[in-house]
């Protein structure tokens with residue numbers, strides 16, 4: 756069951772002192788009222804950009820949480836839509852949102868599927884994976900896609916060094932490193948561990964052809980005119 760109430764600071768603190776999986780179990784009933792749920796305008800823009808790349812029959816939302824991206828996936832997939840997440844609490848909330856989707860509890864680092872999907876997406880979850888886990892994660896995604904299948908996710912333009920978001924992300928990551936040095940279980944969540952300069956060649960090594968499509972509807976940065984966000988489209992070689 757979900758509620759529109761935001762989590763209190765105390766609840767967020769308790770969540771952050773748990774493991775990732777248990778932390779999301781605790782946060783699940785209030786997750787949709789937090790800024791961590793991917794906003795609809797991003798999802799709509801992704802749907803608009805994915806449309807011409809189809810048709811897609813079966814789709815997989817990796818780290819689906821309460822199902823925000825799964826709903827979007829349903830708009831571009833003609834047949835089956837599956838959301839996978841390791842938090843039972845998040846999946847309980849997701850179940851109440853969409854009758855059409857199937858929900859599977861599993862770790863994204865060990866996906867329990869054969870190559871049955873034409874499209875895999877993921878929103879807002881890559882900060883939960885350490886850089887050394889990425890090649891394994893990308894290999895898993897590759898293995899569940901049919902030949903020619905697409906793995907797509909939005910990426911934001913990195914903040915300018917010295918800007919407020921730049922310092923905020925740096926500070927958050929530094930605080931998490933300290934927390935993970937002194938406290939167990941670890942809560943892996945970092946903002947600055949997913950640079951495209953590393954991610955792109957890793958995807959290519961996993962067997963994907965990679966391109967970046969600007970998400971024009973999300974606007975351009977005033978400072979340098981670059982798109983604020985792009986959709987990374989990684990296609991499994993046929």
Ligand SMILES: C[S@@+](CC[C@H](N)C(=O)[O-])C[C@H]1O[C@@H](n2cnc3c(N)ncnc32)[C@H](O)[C@@H]1O
Pocket residue numbers: 775776779791792793817818819820821822823824839840841842845861862863864877878879880883
């Ligand atoms: C910030 S939430 C994003 C949820 C949703 N995709 C959205 O955009 O609203 C991150 C989700 O990733 C899930 N997650 C993190 N690590 C995972 C893993 N190794 N396997 C499966 N799910 C994972 C968490 O349980 C959580 O539901």
